[in-house]
Amino acid sequence: MLLHLSTWPEVETYLQKSQGIILPLGSTEQHGPTGLIGTDAICAEVISRGVGEATQAMVAPTINVGMALHHTAFPGTISLRPSTLIQVVRDYITCLAKAGFTKFYFINGHGGNIATFKAAFSETYSHLEDLQIPIASKVQCQIANWFMCGSVYRLAKELYGEQEGSHATPSEVAVTQYVYPEAIKKAYLSPEVASGHRIYGAVDFRSHYPDGRMGSNPDLATPEHGKQFYDLAVEELSKGYLEFVSQE
Amino acid sequence: MLLHLSTWPEVETYLQKSQGIILPLGSTEQHGPTGLIGTDAICAEVISRGVGEATQAMVAPTINVGMALHHTAFPGTISLRPSTLIQVVRDYITCLAKAGFTKFYFINGHGGNIATFKAAFSETYSHLEDLQIPIASKVQCQIANWFMCGSVYRLAKELYGEQEGSHATPSEVAVTQYVYPEAIKKAYLSPEVASGHRIYGAVDFRSHYPDGRMGSNPDLATPEHGKQFYDLAVEELSKGYLEFVSQE
Amino acid sequence: MLLHLSTWPEVETYLQKSQGIILPLGSTEQHGPTGLIGTDAICAEVISRGVGEATQAMVAPTINVGMALHHTAFPGTISLRPSTLIQVVRDYITCLAKAGFTKFYFINGHGGNIATFKAAFSETYSHLEDLQIPIASKVQCQIANWFMCGSVYRLAKELYGEQEGSHATPSEVAVTQYVYPEAIKKAYLSPEVASGHRIYGAVDFRSHYPDGRMGSNPDLATPEHGKQFYDLAVEELSKGYLEFVSQE
């Protein structure tokens, strides 16, 4: 059930049987010479919708832009600052919690979002308690990273070994190819790809990762792989969601 | 050209011929008993993509959640506060301006966004000048409301007269029906619909507009009308965009 | 009744018969070679006091400095950022609403304030509801621009035609001449005056409007005209205020 394709009376009805909601969480950032700038949002959205269908859960509109400041030296990247994102998350959850939602399951496509969203959850719990709405102490947020699912991780290892890398990975590129086969990009990818340097600021990042990839070989991706990753992630995260909403 | 389906080298290439970008601007808010919660985002997105195709312009990911605080007494509405949105807009434009974009054309689907975005543009111009990047004084933002296009307005008048109303209007519902014919909702709509009360806070709004509509009769909408509105808006805003990017 | 010339027991008494208050809203910004930097505040203040007398309404101290970032490349301009102004408005209204005021009528002298104040009103309604004070949902703010009064507009058209322009207009200059005849300034005004360029950042503004005027000829202003504009604005806004406070 997609929130943006629902009416408010439908949401009202939904809340009588469930207080859970899935929020797809992406990023708009460079993904190397061939990866789509929307990769993280595309993956998070499609998997969220799959989980939503499998679990009858409400799915919110995708958060397209996240915390990608370290990618901003590459054109096309858009990032919010962490301090902005904390306010964004606070606003989202406050609106939805006032309406009765208490279980917020963020399906995330970008590692760089994790820290900021965890910080934002803490800030939001405290804010809701300050508002003294009775539901405040029941609000729970969880961030579920599809790319860290055990099954996904194992398949990526099996298919790509070390060439999975950690950014612009063949696994995430494969999912985008599955969703948008018409947007598969080709470009020369140097077989030598930078890796091993920690992430600091944007200028530093680009100087160490000149083409934007981090240890990955996205040339290995295929739409068929993408379908496999999608299926695994949907299955694992559907379980995760159901467990989450069923816990006290 | 959709930013999220592009690679960073493609953006780099694009910037050599154009510094313009279209940003679809929606909202996630109640639209009466039969209007979709995503109505404003859906309309802004589809029209933006139409304009993007017609003008070869880059189209950014849709800003799904805007300023809809007055709708938050209805479940399913998500709103940012204006102070949050100002930071969001600042972050978006700062990232893109550093990369070389200077012409920001927001195609907007929600009247409630206008004031906050205009405020945000002023804040951002000043911020960019403070950053002392050479491009700062060239950055220009414009908000183009598809529902205020002369041609759209005239057609709505012709088709619906007074029943167009000002929220959950048949014209915007028609566009969503054109885009998502599978999501056309039916529900009883009282022929007596509230109108004429100004917009203040959320509780006040719901008490005056109990089913969420403002003077409108969305039952009049059809997908065919939606196609007409879409075509008119794309044509008029394409001209608007081209004029905007060609001005000094 | 001027708030700054009242005592707190007088305010307490006033609140028993009315919960309305008028807030004059100006700006401190360049108004061309001959217009006073305080033009917008002067006009808003004098008209507010006229309306206050005509309607027995409380008038707050003038907000002298508003949103004029686009004028800051001219010396003497002082502007708050929109994000600052939102906090200012929130603080004003929160203080006054806690005391019992619910109807806030901003008489505004500067077009550049409109967007930011509308955004600020939305932010404030939401803030007051979060504070859970019982009066929260009754708080209503309205911005009334004296220069947009129908009667004012018609007189300006009649007296000045196209030479009214849109900044440093003869109509607003006339009102300041009526209030401060001793401060009528003379300087050479080029008959060719810039117009038609949209407003973006401060540097861009000054490069397009080198002497600060926007299409206007303030030489046409006279103190007598000022008196006429004043009378018309007071009459029209007095009606507007009374309607506003009488509405539910």
Add this chain to the structure above:
Amino acid sequence: MLLHLSTWPEVETYLQKSQGIILPLGSTEQHGPTGLIGTDAICAEVISRGVGEATQAMVAPTINVGMALHHTAFPGTISLRPSTLIQVVRDYITCLAKAGFTKFYFINGHGGNIATFKAAFSETYSHLEDLQIPIASKVQCQIANWFMCGSVYRLAKELYGEQEGSHATPSEVAVTQYVYPEAIKKAYLSPEVASGHRIYGAVDFRSHYPDGRMGSNPDLATPEHGKQFYDLAVEELSKGYLEFVSQE
């Protein structure tokens, strides 16, 4: 020279001979049963204008609303939060410093403003250095409290002794009577007046100072005293201003 009665070319000319500006700093807060809510702003404004005339200095529009949170349990009080005021001061000074002003002399009528403005000055110096404008390191702010002038203090002691008190004092009331003889208020003032309790929050304040006075007897004030205080303050602060602007 009053900024709001000047044109921008006049400001440009002024800056060639002086970079100093006087900013009157008041408050909008209860001043006991007979003191005007605008007392602090009225005093600061009239004295600032006197100093401006005596020294040929530019005088900015009065900051009418300051830090008076502890008075907000009395109706009619308007206060900004310190965090808001810091942004306001930053915005004022940044605008004026970019235009060339470097010496900011705040003539203050309210003790409660002092801490917040000193904090704001520190924040602003640092902000200006971050902006890297060449003038940054020359910007200097000073807060001059007219009621702490040695000559004023001595006269108050002489005229009123212990009955001067520390809020709604006869000396400040006298100045307002001198400026607005038509607004002299009469009300029964209990001869027993609270004093000696430190200032904490608004509720605490009102519970300890039930009529708003702090140890004062404003019944002693006369317009003639007001004139004397005015003359002394203008003389002493004029010296203070000239010293300030002449220092490196």
Add this chain to the structure above:
Amino acid sequence: MLLHLSTWPEVETYLQKSQGIILPLGSTEQHGPTGLIGTDAICAEVISRGVGEATQAMVAPTINVGMALHHTAFPGTISLRPSTLIQVVRDYITCLAKAGFTKFYFINGHGGNIATFKAAFSETYSHLEDLQIPIASKVQCQIANWFMCGSVYRLAKELYGEQEGSHATPSEVAVTQYVYPEAIKKAYLSPEVASGHRIYGAVDFRSHYPDGRMGSNPDLATPEHGKQFYDLAVEELSKGYLEFVSQE
């Protein structure tokens, strides 16, 4: 009783007999060629602990970093901006007030903190009232500057006369020598020491106070003096604390 060496049940027990807490407030800033960068924190901490022992009061962890922006042109200085500190103080007091503390006694070692903390107290009182916790109106904060104790001041005058100065003073250096005799630093101190220039921004400060001292001769300090200052401050502030907590 030191908070950081207590358990939460011990704090719970403490709160049954007292709602007072001492918060040592320092700074991390240059103190001339021989003064320790931690001088203000060291003094505040040791004296706070002395007062805590003498009065059986709870002592919070030391706030090591305060408002020292004007010292930031010297390496090793760390300062928060006033706007940051206001949030820090708000967070500290909100946490402790929710737990039941109402009397906050800040023992301060740095003059530059005073304004910002007073502003922060005002902001916090208002915030707590907005939270509508019943204890809100009982929360009281006081800042007690050990270096302004009458007894300390007299001893400094007696021992050092004019050479006490106002920053990197022999009295504060003496206290650090008493606490850390192993960290007594020696360096050539010019007998000519700058003084008399007001404090503005960091660059201005360093240009006027090139070695960081303000009119002081820290060479006069001895650990024995430090013991004397410590004893006097502990005695005087213990009285101050007991008075503070016993007041309504």
Add this chain to the structure above:
Amino acid sequence: MLLHLSTWPEVETYLQKSQGIILPLGSTEQHGPTGLIGTDAICAEVISRGVGEATQAMVAPTINVGMALHHTAFPGTISLRPSTLIQVVRDYITCLAKAGFTKFYFINGHGGNIATFKAAFSETYSHLEDLQIPIASKVQCQIANWFMCGSVYRLAKELYGEQEGSHATPSEVAVTQYVYPEAIKKAYLSPEVASGHRIYGAVDFRSHYPDGRMGSNPDLATPEHGKQFYDLAVEELSKGYLEFVSQE
């Protein structure tokens, strides 16, 4: 080399040979019935000083209060909100980076800090690049959690097995016993200890972890264990620090 026991010329000298600095990062939060409220700060501080000695590195004053909002339902806990901490970190690093430090090694004692500090680092890198100081792109921050050192983890496993738990652990309690043997607390600890519930808001946390422990048995701690943990952490983190500062 401890920053607070250094002078500014000593810092200047230090910067000629190293641009690295260690920042101990603790928390002030409940640690069960017998754990000290300052546990995390105590551990971080002592280990940081050990590492500082081993590596000749500068050690900053301890950040005593971190992100512990989920513990605030227990008295004695003090927490900053994440949005506050981001500003704090930004201010610390900006001051130190302007002075020439580029390598910031946070030795952390509290898992709850990690997300917020990582978010803060991202915000700070971007801020420093905006300031356009040449050193900006060289600034690197790392958070090193002593309790996650491989050697520490193995010893904890060996000594305590499952009873290590995840909050108020015997390993961290042991370190505090080693540092403060005089502050070893005894209290009845139920052998049944809660575990397995995720961390959300403060009220929820206390309802699931009624005595504050998370699956741990701090009764197993001894000062001797503490010494062992200390030695292992210092050794491992010293290597970590040296690697960090030696990397480009």
